[in-house]
């Protein structure tokens with residue numbers, strides 16, 4: 001597959017889509033930590049790897065921290081810089097009882113399940129004003145549909 005390397009960051013040029021960004025799901029980390037209030041010891045850390053077309057394109061190291069609030073320190077390189085922000089987790093009562101852990105968006109403080117990397121920072125979908133690709137595709141389809149319909153109805157006259 002030629003030209004893969006030159007296109008893998010192509011999403012930066014287009015309007016960002018959720019599916020194109022690196023996504024971190026709070027549930028993934030919470031599961032690693034033990035959902036029972038993060039009692040699992042030693043606290044785990046690890047590596048999250050994103051791959052596309054069988055090739056690893058991004059790696060993020062993470063470790064659990066607790067400075068009064070539980071959080072995850074993420075270490076990654078973006079735009080030539082080594083970054084290690086801490087993103088806090090915030091509990092919210094579940095409808096079925098117990099707690100569900102959400103990210104606290106570093107930018108707006110909103111409770112959310114997924115954060116997305118754009119440029120150098122992780123923030124929520126609202127902050128990044130991301131659109132879902134499926135919505136864009138649905139839109140494209142709609143245009144195609146009406147064009148086709150227009151041609152069809154004209155040819156029948």
Ligand SMILES: [Zn+2]
Nearest residue numbers: 105108124127
């Ligand atoms: Zn936000």
